[in-house]
Amino acid sequence: AELERLGVRFDLAVSQVNKNGIAAISTRVSLPTGPDVDEDEEDHVHCDECGHDHGHNEGHVHDHPHEHEHTHEHAHEHDHPHEHADGDTEADEESLVHGHGMEVEEILSILDRLTEPTRSKAKEMFEALVEVEARVHGTTVDSVHLHEAGAMDAIVEIVGAVKGLELLGVDRVVCGLVNTGTGFAKMAHGTYPVPAPATAELLKGIPIYMDSFAETRKELVTPTGALILSHLVDEFAPISMTVELVGYGAGKRDTAIPNVLRGFVGTSASAQAPKRLVLLESNIDNMNPELYGNLMEVLYTSGAVDVFFTPVQMKKNRPGTRVSVLGELHSKDVLVETLMRESTTLGVRVSYPERYEADREIVEVKTALGPARVKMARYGGETVNMSPEYESCRQLSAQSGVPLKQVYMLVYEAAQALVPPQQEAD
Structure with missing residues (x-):
């Protein structure tokens, strides 16, 4: 439903496929005026003005042979061994670079049609992607024009990732070390080492490694994948969770390593992960x-x-x-x-x-002086602290003439009523 709000004509085909004996879901993006966005083209945003063309782009689903552990701090956890197994096949530069270009403002106006909080996060991510592309190519954001097919695929990936985590009720996302792959990537200006320039920029601050196995001597992280990692992952650390759900998403290619994305949803194994x-x-x-x-x-x-x-x-x-x-x-x-x-x-x-962080929630309580806000801190599913909000209490004090310290006591007593009786007894 959220993708339909974009108001842009594109087709999203969803089907079940088999990858090395694993049943997985395949999703493909296509435009009404052209063919499906090829896995060699789809995960890089092509800059028409910049004149570069990554001919090795990953697909709409991310297929890395490294494990992304998406842990939700106290409720759910995900683990994404995204297994990108791409080859260095060259894309058709004419179809990528010289097609209809999309202005950055045009794309942002499309994203404005989304609902919150998806809209703000998706716009933030796309702006970051465009800024990186402009910086890499030595131009300005206003000068960047994006190829329609690549831009639409990036939009669908970004919105899908943000909304997907929201629908799953994700509280926290944790990812393991990121395998960028090795080798070289073909672009319009020549052949460049992996990770690609835009990818390298987006991976700043993220722990990475590069293995040299034959099956991963390819680009394993693309700009859109790196963008998702840099904006949606809360922590890069080993997974610690009790698994509740497992799902697989399929890439296009058939490779020796199953070309799938695996996601886990579960509960943190510890009371609270650092x-x-x-x-x-x-x-x-x-x-x-x-x-x-x-x-x-x-x-x-x-x-x-x-x-x-x-x-x-x-x-x-x-x-x-x-x-x-x-x-x-x-x-x-x-x-x-x-x-x-x-x-x-x-x-x-x-x-x-x-x-280590307690989970925090602002709640409103009713007092004889009026409503007030209280910050509730929970750790391991238990309420461990309650803190009346200063500004809320100050306003009640000013309106009623009751000293601020007494207002604090009234608000705190009202907040205690929200704590389960069994916990109070403990």
């Missing part, structure tokens, strides 16, 4: 104190999860400040650049800590 983040730190002793507030703001704007300052003693007995920035793995480069540009530091230390 999340791997990046921690950036710099010790500074020569910066104007007035600049620290702005530094914190721009770091949060750049994607930081947490920013904090710690007083430290530095060389020559100088008092200094340790700037600590916690962020998602894919945000590392932009956060490092922000630190270097917005502070006086000469270097940034990088580490990768794990963080």
Whole structure:
């Protein structure tokens, strides 16, 4: 239903096929005016203005021989051993590059027809893909024109991935190390090593490896696949889950390694799995104190999860400040650049800590003074903390004249009524 909202004419054929003895679902995208989007063409977005053509593109379903473990922190988990087994077959450059081009704004207007939260996430992902293509080819986003077939396939993949996770009730996505494959990829400008330039850009901050087995001496991750990894995966780590559902999606080619995507849905094996983040730190002793507030703001704007300052003693007995920035793995480069540009530091230390997180939910409770919002924290299925929201309580205090500390107590008592009696007894 969500794909129908796009209002664009395309056909999506779904059928069951057999891959090396495994029954899997095959999906193919085609346009009314042309043939099916070939697996050699479909997973790369072709830039008409840039004049490049990847002749080895993966299909509408992703077929990597590496395992993507999509874990939902406390409810469901997925594991995607996407097994891309492509060859280096050249695509028809005339049909790819010189066909009808689509403007970026045209594509964004199509995505505007979707419902939230799919719309915002899909637009964010497509904009990121176009920005990477423009950067790789040394042009501007406004100058990028995308081939219709490749663009439509990318749209369907992006929307399908985002909406699919939403429909499955995914709380958390975890992926293992990503196998990019090895070898070379043929493009309009020549032959390039795997991963392709746009793919390499999108894989920044993602742990990868390259094996050299004959069956995987090919491109195993394409730009659209890398885009999905960089925007939908919460953590790259081994899987730990109790499996409830297993599904298979099929690629087009027949290969020695089953050309399928495997997805698991299940429950986390542990009460709460840790999340791997990046921690950036710099010790500074020569910066104007007035600049620290702005530094914190721009770091949060750049994607930081947490920013904090710690007083430290530095060389020559100088008092200094340790700037600590916690962020998602894919945000590392932009956060490092922000630190270097917005502070006086000469270097940034990088580490990768794990963080256990409680699941958080904002609920509204009713009190004698009016409704108020409370943040509920749950860990392992149990409510472990309740925190009245400051702004909500402050407004009640201002309206009623009741001291803020008493409002907090009233709101907290109302929130306690939401905790199951058995848990309170425990």
